[in-house]
Amino acid sequence: LSAQPVAPDELLNEALRNLVLLLQAxxxxxxVVDEGGRLRLRASFGIPHWALKDLTVLSEQGMSAExxxxxxxxxxxxxxSEMPLRLEAGQGICAPLVYRDQVLGVVHVISSHxxxxxxxxxNIAATIAVYLASLILNAQLLVQQQIFLKELSLLNQISSxxxxxxxxxPVLQTFVDETLTVMDAEAGCVFLLDPSxxxxxxxxxxxxxxxxxxxxxxxxxxxxxWVVEHGQPHFSPRLADDPLFTQRAAFLxxxxxxxxxxxxxxxxxxxxxxxxxxxxxRTFSPDEIRFLTTIGNQAAVIIRxxxxxxxxxxxxxxxxxxxxxxxxxVENLPVGMVAVNAxxxxxxxxxxxxxxxxxxxxxxxxxDPREVFLPMEKGWQALEESLRTGEDRLVGPFEHTTPKGxxxxxxxxxxxxxxxxxxxxxxxxxxxxxxxxxxxx
Numbered sequence: 001l002s003a004q005p006v007a008p009d010e011l012l013n014e015a016l017r018n019l020v021l022l023l024q025a026x027x028x029x030x031x032v033v034d035e036g037g038r039l040r041l042r043a044s045f046g047i048p049h050w051a052l053k054d055l056t057v058l059s060e061q062g063m064s065a066e067x068x069x070x071x072x073x074x075x076x077x078x079x080x081s082e083m084p085l086r087l088e089a090g091q092g093i094c095a096p097l098v099y100r101d102q103v104l105g106v107v108h109v110i111s112s113h114x115x116x117x118x119x120x121x122x123n124i125a126a127t128i129a130v131y132l133a134s135l136i137l138n139a140q141l142l143v144q145q146q147i148f149l150k151e152l153s154l155l156n157q158i159s160s161x162x163x164x165x166x167x168x169x170p171v172l173q174t175f176v177d178e179t180l181t182v183m184d185a186e187a188g189c190v191f192l193l194d195p196s197x198x199x200x201x202x203x204x205x206x207x208x209x210x211x212x213x214x215x216x217x218x219x220x221x222x223x224x225x226w227v228v229e230h231g232q233p234h235f236s237p238r239l240a241d242d243p244l245f246t247q248r249a250a251f252l253x254x255x256x257x258x259x260x261x262x263x264x265x266x267x268x269x270x271x272x273x274x275x276x277x278x279x280x281x282r283t284f285s286p287d288e289i290r291f292l293t294t295i296g297n298q299a300a301v302i303i304r305x306x307x308x309x310x311x312x313x314x315x316x317x318x319x320x321x322x323x324x325x326x327x328x329x330v331e332n333l334p335v336g337m338v339a340v341n342a343x344x345x346x347x348x349x350x351x352x353x354x355x356x357x358x359x360x361x362x363x364x365x366x367x368d369p370r371e372v373f374l375p376m377e378k379g380w381q382a383l384e385e386s387l388r389t390g391e392d393r394l395v396g397p398f399e400h401t402t403p404k405g406x407x408x409x410x411x412x413x414x415x416x417x418x419x420x421x422x423x424x425x426x427x428x429x430x431x432x433x434x435x436x437x438x439x440x441x
Contacts, residue, residue, distance in 0.1 A: 009043070012135045016107070017045045019128050023093075023121050025111035027085060030097070031058055032105035032136055035285055039064050039105060042136065051084050058082050064106045067094045071103060073126045075117060078110055087112050095125045097133035104133045150182045168306040172204040175299045179276065180206065183288065186279045187256065190264070191217075191224050192272035192303065200224050200272065207277070208252050215252065222246045223261050227273045233262045233289055237281065258282040262292050266300035271307075274299070339417075339428045340383060344368055347426070356433065379412045379431050386414035387427035397434055409434045 012030060020028035027046040031039040039058040047055065058064050062082040067074050078090030092110035096103050107129050111117075117125075176188045187207025191200040194216075201216040219225050223244045227234050236242040239259040240250075253259075256277040264272040274296060284292070330337055330348060336356050339348035349364040357373045364372045370380045382395040396411030410431050417426040 009139055012043045012132060012139065013045070015128070015132055015135065016043050019107070019125065020045050020109055023109050023111070023117065023125065024114065025109045027083075027108070027110040027112075029055075029083065029108045030105060030132060030136075031064060031108075032097070033068070033103065035283060039068070042105065047083065047085070055083055063094050064108070067096050067106050068103050071096050071098060073122050073129075075122065078112055081108075081110060083108070083110075085110065089113070089115070091115055091117055093117055093122055093125045095122075095129040097129050097136060099130065099133035099137050104136050107132055153178075168303065168310065169204055171302055171306065172299065173206070175295070175302075176204055176206050176274070179274075179292070179295060183276055183292070185276045185282075187277040188275055190272060190274045190299075190303075191228075192264075193228065200228065203272075209254070212252050215249070217246075217248070222249065223259075224273045224275070227261045227263050228270050231263050231265060231270050233260060233293070235260045235284060237283070239277070253277075255279050260284050260289075260292070262289075262296050264296050264300040264303060266297070266304040269304075271300055271304060334432075336431045337428065338364075338369060338383070338431070339426055340369065340387065341426050342387070342424065344384065344387065346372065348428070353431070356431070376410070376431070379410070379429055382412060382414045383427050383429040386416045386429075387424060390416045390418070390424050392416070 016028045016030055020026070025046075028044065029041060029047060030043040032042040034040045038060070041052075041055055041057075044052065044055075059082060063074060063076050063080070064082060073093055073095040076092050076094065078085070078087040078092055081087060081092055087110065090110060090112040091114055092108055095107050095109075097105040097107060107125070109125055172190050176190060180186070180188050185207075187205075189205035189208060189212060190203045192203045193199075194201055197219070199216050199218050202212050205212045217225055219229070223234055223236065223242065226244055234244070236245065236259045239245055239253050239256050242259075245253070257279060258281055259275055259277045261273050261275050263270045264274060276292065330350050333350055333352055336353035337348060337350045338346060338353055341347050345366055346364045346369050347366075349359075349361045351361075353364075354360060357376070359373055369383070370377070378395060378398045382393045385391075386393050393414040394411070395414070397409045398411070399407055399409060410433055412429055412431040415428045415430075416424055417428065419425050
């Protein structure tokens with residue numbers, strides 16, 4: 001059977017059936033230790049349907065628990081069975097499922113007409129139990145492998161979204177949707193800190209009432225706030241009974257039973273948190289918490305990067321608007337304004353300078369101002385000195401000759417411009433006419 005391409009659970013059921021028939025019995029059952037340490041029914045043969053309804057988890061004090069503790073087969077009278085079979089006669093065998101010194105569960109074989117299993121038959125049951133244990137382990141490994149594949153697929157989708165999309169909400173919605181699919185949960189949402197760092201607001205959500213999109217909580221209140229402040233996951237087996245759960249959020253948890261909230265951390269900073277909620281009681285294994293932490297960190301990188309891009313975009317738009325306002329102001333200044341770069345080439349030549357010099361902007365931009373308008377020699381000298389020394393200069397009043405050949409008086413001021421590293425990169429000359437020059441003498 002093991003050579004056939006069939007599922008491990010199918011092999012388990014077939015092996016159990018063969019074992020029961022080999023020992024000339026009527027009933028068989030396999031119970032496996034679950035994450036909570038309880039013995040839970042995994043496979044059965046010959047058990048009536050009416051008995052299966054009440055046969056999910058075995059008692060921690062019965063024959064099966066004793067077999068697990070002793071790690072050896074035990075026999076018992078059929079009427080003492082932990083299973084509700086209503087047998088009045090016969091005998092049963094309970095053998096431990098041991099694989100590499102790990103007890104995975106137990107197998108029961110019960111006969112209603114046999115009163116004594118032979119020692120060789122008990123040994124057969126114990127031997128077959130080892131094989132059943134290997135089938136169970138393979139089934140668990142297969143399930144774990146499928147989970148890992150889902151996790152890798154989700155990580156790949158998130159990574160692809162990070163590389164191909166810049167909008168935050170669609171990426172986060174993919175994150176929530178796929179995480180809920182992998183975790184087999186009904187609801188999830190992402191909380192982010194607002195710019196003030198004083199409140200948490202919902203950015204995306206699925207599976208909660210519509211009002212969650214308007215929901216926010218102040219720092220210091222509730223489960224999400226605790227997770228952000230401590231940077232640690234918080235699990236609520238029954239959300240309504242959690243002392244951190246606030247009544248302000250009661251309308252969001254009408255159908256929610258269990259909830260886990262995990263931090264979103266990037267570059268050592270917690271920027272928010274995300275919830276995964278279920279409509280039925282649920283526990284989260286260490287592997288599941290590990291996965292959720294990993295995917296949360298991945299999402300946090302995306303969130304941080306996208307928020308930075310959004311902020312950069314807002315700043316670029318603000319800078320663009322400011323530049324437009326600045327150009328309007330510069331253009332309409334009643335004072336002439338000329339700016340040169342580090343190469344002493346004109347980069348600004350406003351309309352007031354055009355009126356004073358009769359030189360159009362198009363003729364001046366990109367040229368040395370000393371070549372563009374010779375009569376303002378003292379102003380250009382002051383501008384050059386300011387660019388070289390980094391000092392403000394007030395020049396004048398001084399005489400200059402207007403384009404009409406008249407002599408006039410001007411005064412000027414130069415201001416050097418430095419970059420963030422204090423390097424001189426430009427200089428500005430402001431100049432205004434203050435009247436006509438006095439007669440000779």
